[in-house]
Amino acid sequence: MxxxxxxxxxxxxxxxxxxxxxxxxxxxxxxxxxxxxxxxxxxxxxxxxxxxxxxxxxxxxxxxxxxxxxxxxxxxxxxxxxxxxxxxxxxxxxxxxxxxxxxxxxxxxxxxxxxxxxxxxxxxxxxxxxxxxxxxxxxxxxxxxxxxxxxxxxxxxxxxxxxxxxxxxxxxxxxxxQQPEAPPAGEHAEIATAPVWEAPRVLPTDSALDAAAELLGSAQRIVMLVGQGARNARSEVSGMAERLGAAVVTSLLGKPYVDESAPNCAGVMGHLGTSASAALLGRCDALLIVGSNDPWTEFYPAPGAARAVQIDISAQRPGNRYPVEVALVGDAATTLQALAGRLAPDEERNDAWRTEVRERVAAGRTLAAQRAATGAHPVNPERVVAELSALLPDDAQVALDVGSCVYWYARQLVLPESVPAHLCSTLASMGCGVPYGLAAKLMHPGRPVVVLAGDGGMQMSGVAELITVAARWRHWADPRFVVCVLNNGDLAEVTWEQRETEGDPRYSATQHLPSFDFAGYAELLGLQGIKVTDPEELADAWGRALNAESPVVIDVHTDASVPLLPPFPQGAAKLPAMRAALEQEGQAGARALRLLNEYAAQEEKLFGQ
Structure with missing residues (x-):
């Protein structure tokens, strides 16, 4: 017994x-x-x-x-x-x-x-x-x-x-x-098993690799769309892009797995993505999808405009978002290595495309800088993230909540190659930011954590999990745990969706959020709180938080009027509805309308057709 x-x-x-x-x-x-x-x-x-x-x-x-x-x-x-x-x-x-x-x-x-x-x-x-x-x-x-x-x-x-x-x-x-342990004895209907598992080695067929090489070898304007399936293929992605003379764009989940500082990296695709990615996807004649199932179908090349190859570990995914001609079912790194061996190095071919890619990427970075510098009241949230981008430690870990903060992460934060960043992406559930940050800290307690969240996500569950932070941080090898709250008193992403998608003015009864003193709450918990209402205070606030000896909540009062304008040309088609909705708001929407027009003019100057 x-x-x-x-x-x-x-x-x-x-x-x-x-x-x-x-x-x-x-x-x-x-x-x-x-x-x-x-x-x-x-x-x-x-x-x-x-x-x-x-x-x-x-x-x-x-x-x-x-x-x-x-x-x-x-x-x-x-x-x-x-x-x-x-x-x-x-x-x-x-x-x-x-x-x-x-x-x-x-x-x-x-x-x-x-x-x-x-x-x-x-x-x-x-x-x-x-x-x-x-x-x-x-x-x-x-x-x-x-x-x-x-x-x-x-x-x-x-x-x-x-x-x-x-x-x-x-x-x-x-x-x-409550019953006594009873290991299976191997008798009839008693199944003895073992806690073992080995990842399979999955490779495409030679014929599929040959077909992909032929397609890509004949293309002139190639874009690589990189998703989270390339998490172990960073160097292979970079090498393939160089070999093909390709632009690199990412899904939201793929953002941490490429070199975002490279001159051919155009950033995240989609509604919350960059103008450079939209422009290049609209111009390519071939698309190489690597480990991505990104849902923003309106930002892919128009069906028939580009020939496509898709690499994915799952045989279910190729062709799921775009009509691909060649499916390469296999691990991203191994498949890219096998494909590279079938492609001649691109030393001179596609020079015009290489130049266009670099120019578009440079224009996108200019646009990001212009928008971060655009005046807002009290603080432009794009500047908050741009200031972090210049100061983010190479050993940091980043966690995102869901909301408008994800737009600024996608467009303004250049991740060092050593920095992981994660969020609830496809489900897009608010309230995930601080829980994600806690898991990251527990995984690597000697590395600093930065959480970007809005006041909506924080009020949903973040303030509760700050109690967990307060209870645990003294046991961490590195106490730095920074929660930056973009506090605009509004469910801004949904507000802008109401204007863009429905053509409706902001509905205050559903969009206004009650005021909450996040910095003061942090102090009550024994953490540090920093309140920012002036953009000139941002660099100092980030510097203090990233060098603090305890967790810090930075409560930045940001402007909900800063527009969530999709990249052009898709964004241009949305402008009439957005402007009409803001005009219905009257004086309450005047600043948002001015900022929308300013953003549109910046976009038109750099990316207009």
Whole structure:
């Protein structure tokens, strides 16, 4: 008779998969498991968030900030993200973070408590049909019914999460947790498994590589669209761009994986992207997509205007966003190496295109500088991020919340090659910024963290997780944790969407945010708070925060009237609706209309047709 319980076997299996920490919040449905963590000396380490949704965001970010390709994480000792919650409301709260993992393609394992098996089906307190709840979000979801299932279900959850880059869910009823450990004996219907997984080596066929080389070799104006699938192919992307004389643009998720300072790097594509990327995508005759599934289809070349090759590790994705002629299914780095061997170095070919690319990129950087210098009241948010770009330490980690701050990140922040940056991109859920920053800090406690967030995202969940920062920062090797709040009193991204997409004036009842003293709140928590209302104070504020000996909240009062104008030519088509909406606002929209016209004139001068 063993004294070990099912939950002790679970803890051992988690450690076998390289799990170093578990994010979550306690509840009676998982109390037995939490007791096992205590008996195991808090190994893996339990990280208490202020809300299960934030714990799920932390687990996703843990995987994103992990070492290299996700499959290497367990071997590197970091493990993929693991989150735990009780049944009922705790389980429901996990959904937002798990959908972040699903849509951004990130492996996460969720362990969810459940009422006793004997109570299920009776409408018991906090009883929810958990398999039905997680059916859409999870690539694998299974409920443990007997102790012998535990190793196999956990192993399959981790393997599936890694193999599919998806969230997986293990449901463990409370009474099953309390039963004695019973390793499967290998008898009939008792399945013995092992905690092992190896990333496959995926390569395209020779015929596909030959076809891609022929297509690209005959093109004159090539653009490479680089996504997060190129996370381990930075040098191969750079080498291929040089060989082809290509411009490099990125998806939002691909931004951290290229050399943004290179003269052929045009920045992020799409509605929140750069004018240089839009101009070059509109001019190319060939498109090489590397590990991207970017959704901004109106910013791709018009169908038929460019021939396309797509590299992706998943055979499901090529042709998903653009009509490609050649699909190369394989790892980005290895595939680019194989493709490069079939292409002659471009020493003179495409010189005119190379020149155009450099000119467009230079014009884009001029436009970014002009916009950061454009007067606003109190502070132009573009200048806030531009000032950070000049001061960001090479060993920093960046986390983004969702909102207008993402536009300024995409257009103004030039990331050093050593700086990771992550956000909830495809789901685009507000409130992820500080949870992401905490996961980054826990992953690499000796590196500074910078979180960019709006007041909307901070009010949604960021202020709660600052309590977590205050509780933990004294244990960090490097105490620098900077949260910059772009505080404009408005849900600015949605406000500008109302004007652009609907042609409607700003609706104050839905868009106005209550005032909140973020700097003062930080001081109440024992952190440092810096309030900025003058753009000339920005450099000093950033300098103080990035050299502080405790976490800092920079509360920058920014101007919600600064327009979120899409890049031209797509943005030019939106101007009439935006202007009409602002004219309906009367005096309240006068400054926004003036700034919109100023931004449009700058764009027209540098990128007008």
């Amino acid at each position: 063993t004294d070990r319980l099912v939950v002790d076997a679970m803890v051992d299996r988690l450690k076998a998969w390289g799990t170093t920490r578990i994010f979550g919040y306690s509840g009676d449905g998982i109390n037995t498991f939490l007791g096992a963590l205590r008996r195991h000396g808090n190994d893996p380490e339990f990280i208490q968030a202020r809300h299960e949704e934030n714990a799920a965001f932390m687990a996703v970010a843990h995987s994103k900030y992990g070492v290299g390709q996700y499959g290497a994480d367990a071997a590197a000792g970091t493990g993929i993200g693991v989150v735990i919650s009780t049944q009922g409301p705790g389980a429901v709260h996990l959904l937002n973070g798990l959908y972040d993992a699903k849509l951004d393609g990130v492996p996460v394992v969720a362990i969810v408590g459940q009422q006793d098996l004997s109570a299920l089906g009776s409408g018991y307190q906090q009883e929810i049909d958990l398999p039905a709840l997680f059916k859409d979000v999870a690539a694998y979801c299974e409920q443990v019914s007997v102790p012998e299932q535990v190793p196999g279900i956990l192993d399959r959850a981790f393997r599936t999460a890694l193999a599919t880059s998806s969230p997986c869910v293990v449901i463990i009823p409370h009474d099953v947790q």
